[in-house]
Amino acid sequence: MVQVFNHEALLRARIELNLTQEQLAAAVGVDVRTYRRYETGAVNDPTEGFSVRHPTRRRMIERLSAELGLPGDELLIPRPTPGPAPPAAPPQIEPPRALAPEPTSPDAPPAPLPPSPPSLRPLHVHALQRARHFVGRDAILAELRLWVDAPRPEPRVLTLLGVGGAGKTSILEHLLAELGDAPREGGVFVWSFYEDQRIEAFLSEALRYFAAGAAFPPGERLLRLEETLRAGPPHLLALDGLEVVQAEGGAGRAHGEIVDPLLRRLFCALARGLGVARALVTSRFALADLDPWTGQGSRGLPLSTLTTSEAALLLRRWGVHGDERTLRDLSATSGGHALSVAVLGSYVGGLLGGDPAAVRAATLADAALDDPLARRLARVLSAYASALPPAERDLLARLSLLPAAAAPDALLAMIHGGGDLAGAMLGWGPAELRRGLGRLERLGLVFTSPAPDPRYSTHPFIREHFRALAPPDAASTLLQRGPLAPGSISTLPPPPPDPLASAPRRAPRDPASLDLHEALLHQLLDAGRARDAWDVYTRSLGGFTHLGLVLGEMSRGARVLRAFSTIEPPTIAPPTIEPPTIAPPTIAPPTIAPPGSDDPQNLPDDLPPLVRAELAYERGLYAAALGDLAFARRCYEAHNTLGESLGASIHLTTGLRTLAYTERLAGAFSRALHLIDASIALAEREGYTSHLTRGLALRAILLHDLGEGAAAAQGFAAARAHGDRLAARRGLWEVERMLALGAWQEAEEATRSVLHQSARLGWQGHTSHAHALLGRATLERGDLGAAAEHLTLARQWVATSGEVEAALRCHELAARLALAVAGETPLDGAAAGSTLARATQEAEAGLHLATLCGFAPARTRLAILAARAALPRGAAIAATAARAALASADPGDAWGRLDALSWAGALAQRAGDPAAAQLLQQAATLRAQLQ
Known part of the structure; x- marks a missing residue:
């Protein structure tokens, strides 16, 4: 009997485990091309079937069986008897990178609890400070115990709020100690941002723990962690010291805003609901990003000071002598501040023999100061330091x-x-x-x-x-002996004359080397050597060109540059060079932010002004890639202000164009057009030909967005008249116009040209963009298999970098592809439902991401796709969703409004809504205007 390899079982198993072809190929130790031969059935000979006489094939079967949990008799089956030819299999669509959010309607029934997986032991990545003597806090601990044990807690994110030293960490540690280290149904993951602020390290460790050792590329970690938490048991994230990654307010950031976009998105997802997962956080600041979910998804739990009785008891446990009144009087000097009372008790009990009379209480009180608790503690610590x-x-x-x-x-x-x-x-x-x-x-x-x-x-x-x-x-001396990475336990190397002298000249790639360089940069900043720190960033780490474009290390780059913010705001000298005489848009000087803020212009005085401008610009690049468009705008505005004051016209030309590009992503088309006009005028005046052609191409696509088709065509023609060709991002903008006009073949040919150039130069972001457009072009001409392949290739850069703009393109293409598969391929009921569910997941995941990050045009397109995918749940439901998408569409987004009007009208017609005719007539009028 002839046997064949069951490639259909392999495909089903991979998709059920939510693995990509690349991940499974790496797991079984083969290259992707070899793996694809197995998944497509190409390994089956038409005559002899699949022979396992070769040891390589036997090992492959064994590895696949072990990795997927499939018995060998499911992978090797008898050849089916000939019969009627089955319908063509639908193209493989990569599994979604994020699932749809849970229903938030109060009337919606709760989803069933997921099955219980194997128990997990708590993981304490960092040790939390244990209170040597813990008193009081009975009420808050009782509330926390009920919350931790609740099957479906409300809220999902609970924040212990209090000033530094109020006892937040001690309460969290005490609660975790009560939970113990025995295996639990839900995991307990403990992380201290005091010890390690690296968000990419946090995501990696959390995912490794909750996903049973799975490793994913940096760009996938956040979404994979969300998926794991959503599908899992009642996991608990215990996160200490969140204030070190929160803003203190000013420079456009809200007080308590999480400065890292990836961490911000995780907390928003937790507040919205990730299965039954919950997070217990300590911070000095309320979580401003979670204000929309206050009460149901998020709640702050302010800590009160210790009562006089509790403070007196704490002093007694530290060995301080005296009657109750004496101890209460002594504790009153610390205002009930838990750490102050503890340090005072340790000082008196440990160094002064327990005699309260030996300390002059009057010197510890200074209620007239702005921060009396911190000042009192400082006085105790000063006395302590003298006595040690x-x-x-x-x-x-x-x-x-x-x-x-x-x-x-x-x-x-x-x-x-x-x-x-x-x-x-x-x-x-x-x-x-x-x-x-x-x-x-x-x-x-x-x-x-x-x-x-x-x-x-x-x-x-x-x-x-x-x-x-x-x-x-x-x-x-510590600086000269080399950097200490977070958590490093290695001994210090012998000191070189200067740490920069031994810095490698090739930008590192492995995480350990990147960590060491980052630690060196922080030590240089601590030593007041900001210029040397900048050299480490630009030369050793390679700047955005290497960290961002090659490695996709967006969070690391953003964090490194954030460290340049100074404690005291710099004095900005007035410009000594006349600004350009063109009429650029009014650029308001950034408001000098309070000390310690995240202002992109709040930089060390010893950095030259042009370096400050470059630093602000690169901060904007990282912020935009991570989806923080609001902060990216502020960074580019700070760069442009400095460039204008210095008369650095080429920097200003670039900065105005990049800001215009960012405004386009946000849907502010008129503002973007104003900015790009200023950039073009400056490029023309200075003779910057390459900048002129880029500006003309961006202006042309903006005119297209606004519905000015003839002007857009003239704009692209003007760019080519100046020597431009279909290349890089500006070539892809023209392809976007071709796709909107239905010129599928022309768009495909042009995109392949750009793709070849981008791949040759290693421009991974451009390559992803090109594959997304190729996927759309091949989808429109009916080649669903090619579209699925381009989607997979486009997502490779998203997996590496997590770039939000690229992720949104992939969500949109995946949703369109799933809708096309469901509509054009013969599928049984279960398969059709699964495909439409995938379309919903992709569209809603992208819609949430676009809404959270402020990508307005992408939000409109994804909202319409979500409405289309909702049609199987009822025409009225789909029509309502489409009307909501139309209502939220920006008036200046002509093509988005056309899409919204067309589908709102079509779905309203399906639902029997009398408003359908009016909507369709408006769509026809707008379509005629757009030609």
Whole structure:
């Protein structure tokens, strides 16, 4: 009997596991081309079927069986007997990268709970500071216990709010200690942003934990994590210190806004509902991004200060003597601030013999200051520092110099370095270091992670105070000995003369090297060497050209450049060069933001003005790629203001054009046209031919967006008259117009030319854009298989970078493809329902992303696709959704309005709505205007 390889079973299993062809090929150890031969059935010989006599084929079957959980007899089956030819199989559509949100209507029935997967042990990526003596907080702990154990908690995101040192981390740690480390139905993932602010590392670790060790490319991690949480049991994310990645307000950012777009999107998804997952967060700031879900999806839980009785009890547990009134009077000087009371108790009980009379309480109170609690704590810490033995004070100061929790070997390496780095610890060995750390831990000044790999850290308030006690030479010496990556336990290398002298000249690619370079850059900034830090970013890390365009490390690049924001705002000198005489759009000077803000113009004084402009511009590039269009606009405006003041016309030309491009993504077409006109005028005046052609092409597509077809055609012709050709992004803009006009073949030919050039030059973003347009062109001429292949290729860059603009194109193409498969391919009821469900998932996932990030034209297109996919649920439902999409369409988006009018009319007609005729007539009128 002849046997064949069951490629259909392989395809079903891969899609059920939500794997791409690339991922499964890598899992079984073959290249994608080889894998595709198995999935398409090309390995089956027409005569002999599939032979397993070759050991390579046997190993392949074994690996596929193990990876997919399929028995061998399902992959190798007897050849079917000949019969009537079956209908052609529908083209494979990649599984959606994000699922549709849960229904938010209060009348909607709750979705059934997912089946229980294997239990998970809690994962403490970072140790949280444990309160040596914990008192009070009974009511809040009782509320938190009920919330953690609730099958479907409301809210999904709960934030413990309080000033620094109020006890937020201690409460969270106490609750987690009660939960224990035994396996649970839902996982518990503990992360401290105090210890590691790298969002890409957070997403990677969380996904590895919740998805049972699965590894995904950076651009896929957020959506894969959302999918995993949505489909899983009652997982808990315990996240400490969120304020370090939140804005303090100013420069257009709301107070408490999460500065990283990926983390912001995760929290918004959690608040909307990701299955039964929940997040418990500590922060000094309320989560401004979650205001739309306040009450149901998100809630802040403010912490009160300790009562006088609780504070007195805490002092007594620290060994302070005296009657109840004496202890209450002493605790009153700290205002019930939990950390202040604890440090005061440790100071009096540990260093003053427990005698409250030995401390002058009056010096601890200063209610007239703006931040009395912090000032009181600072006074206690100053007294503490004076009373500590010199070696222990130096140990705490050196520990505070390190960027994150430190292992003993890193501290020993500092001691062995001698000089200011060792300080009073000179001559200490491992035993003395253990005793010193143990004493500081007993005093509550440091805390440690559990053995066998203990690491030591301290509260951010204590770290900031004692860091200032280290001599400046100690920080400089630490800098020269090389960067310490977050969580590094390696010993410090011998010091080179200068860390920049040994910096590699080839931009790194592996995450470990990138981490080390980033740590070096932060240390240079801490040492006041902003220009050297900029050199590390541009030369060693390669700037946006390498970090963004090649590696897709958008979050890292945005974080690195955010570190250049200064504590004190710089003084901006008036321009010494007359600005261009053209009439550019009015660019209001950015408002100088308060200290510590995320203002793109709030940069170190020692950076030259032109470098400041370049830095602001590159911040905008990262922000736009991550979907933060509002902040990207502010960055480009800051760049343009500096460029204008310096008379740097070529920078201003580029900045105006890039800002116009960004405004187009946001749907502000008239504003974009005003900006690009200014850019073109400047390019013409200065003779920048290449910039002129790019500007003319962008102006032409903007005119097309606005419905001015003849002017758009003239604009593209003008660009070609200046020597331009269909190339790069400007060539793809002209293709977009061809597709809108129905010139499918012409669009396909032009796109392939751009694709060839982009692939040859390594422009992955342009390549993804080209594949998305090719997918649309081949879809429109009926080649569904080719469209599916182009979708897969377009998504490769999205998987690498997570670029939102590219992701939205892929969601749109995937939804269109699924609708085409359901409408044009013979499918049984179950397959048709699955395909339409995929169209809904793709459209709604893209719609949510476009709405959250402010991509208005994409939002309109995806809303219409979601309405079309809703037709099987009822014509009235689909028509209502289409009318909502029409209502939200921007009046200036002529082609979006045409799409919305056409489908709103068609679906209203299906629903028997008398308004259908009017809608269709409006669509016909607009279509005639657009020719």
